[in-house]
Amino acid sequence: MVALDMDALAAGRASEVRFPTPWPRHFGSVTVSPERDAAVFAGVHAVRSVAATGTTRWEVRHGCWYGGCALLHPSFDEYAHDKDHLYADSGSAAVSADGRLVWAHVRAPLDGDEGTEDDQELWVLLDAMDGRVLGRVNTMTVASNSEHTPHLDPTQMGLSVGEGEEGSPALWGRWDGQQLTAAQIGTELVLLAVSPSGRHLLTVDVGQWSLSLHRTEDGALLQELDAQGTVPSHPRSTGEDRVYWDYDAAFIDEDTIVAGTSECDARYGTARHWLVNVHGMTLRGEVSYPFPVSGPARSAGDGAWYTVSKDRIAVHLWKLAGEK
Structure with a gap:
């Protein structure tokens, strides 16, 4: 290892x-x-x-x-x-x-x-x-x-x-x-990540319908973001497939989450990841990568996240453009 x-x-x-x-x-x-x-x-x-x-x-x-x-x-x-x-x-x-x-x-x-x-x-x-x-x-x-x-x-x-x-x-x-x-x-929840301050938790339900923001102190639910009706269907989709969140996500900082729909996108080949505004749990937009990625976005700490190549021989570390 x-x-x-x-x-x-x-x-x-x-x-x-x-x-x-x-x-x-x-x-x-x-x-x-x-x-x-x-x-x-x-x-x-x-x-x-x-x-x-x-x-x-x-x-x-x-x-x-x-x-x-x-x-x-x-x-x-x-x-x-x-x-x-x-x-x-x-x-x-x-x-x-x-x-x-x-x-x-x-x-x-x-x-x-x-x-x-x-x-x-x-x-x-x-x-x-x-x-x-x-x-x-x-x-x-x-x-x-x-x-x-x-x-x-x-x-x-x-x-x-x-x-x-x-x-x-x-x-x-x-x-x-x-x-x-x-x-x-x-x-019926899966813990995904803890915010950099430690004050907030991110979860997804087992059906992968909604990302949820919780208060760490008592676990209280603060906000939710449904995938269906918020995340657009994959460009290659007929529009009949359900869009749902991955079982992995990461806090980039206290205000921003990167979450993926790679599992439901897999049948079309190209994984998609999304930036989510923590305040109000709203979708900011799709992450634009310099080359296609596979699988979910996983936390790497210090404002970064990582992905694993489809052939599983490379790990790619990412940060938002302009971040050091």
Whole structure:
């Protein structure tokens, strides 16, 4: 797994850090610490922090994400060649903005737990240095997958849990130094991004009809922007297809969002991305790229967003014209 320092890359300096992976990429997900001194892999049976040398810094074992398995696996090798585990459900992990905490969505029990139901799912807070469990809360979810949405405040974090046909709870977590708590923002929402100030959250409903702006403090809905009736149909469309938002978007700054309709545009070849004015949640217009892009717009921080080429061999970093 490769982590790049984009500022160093632009300046012509060495920018690449490579982390050996403890298991193949389709067995979970990965996140990197802000200083790139560790990669945290959220796997089927464990959350593991790995140094660039490949050394395991720590590991927290948890219940197996494959629903038909009640084992607490000692290692990946135990199920590496089992086809059922290849299609296991999954959790996720994220490192806090200051690099000191790891937030992880896992299946119970944790190694050493007693009396914990093995069908529970936990949101745990870990010390990024040694993997100590600092706090935990039952998410009351039945996940197929999940994804974290970081906040600039290391004591706050978002979690979107995909439950297949059952729903998509969006949770907001807070750590007061003693207790981890989680409040539900909605049952059919996916968290997309946090504004640069941290005051606002952006979500999309699971049907991808509307982008919604929320207040971070209490999750209150402030504004919505429907795709249908606002975003024009693709030029190659017959006009009969529904226009809908992607499951990814990014804040460029406190006033501007870039959001895509690439998923519904895919049948016509060319993806479209749109600038949205946060104040009033109104459409400003289509982003004009120097060459066709594919897929959604994803946040890269510092006023930038990125796209991945259709052949998946290049990442393109973007900023608005005139921005440094």
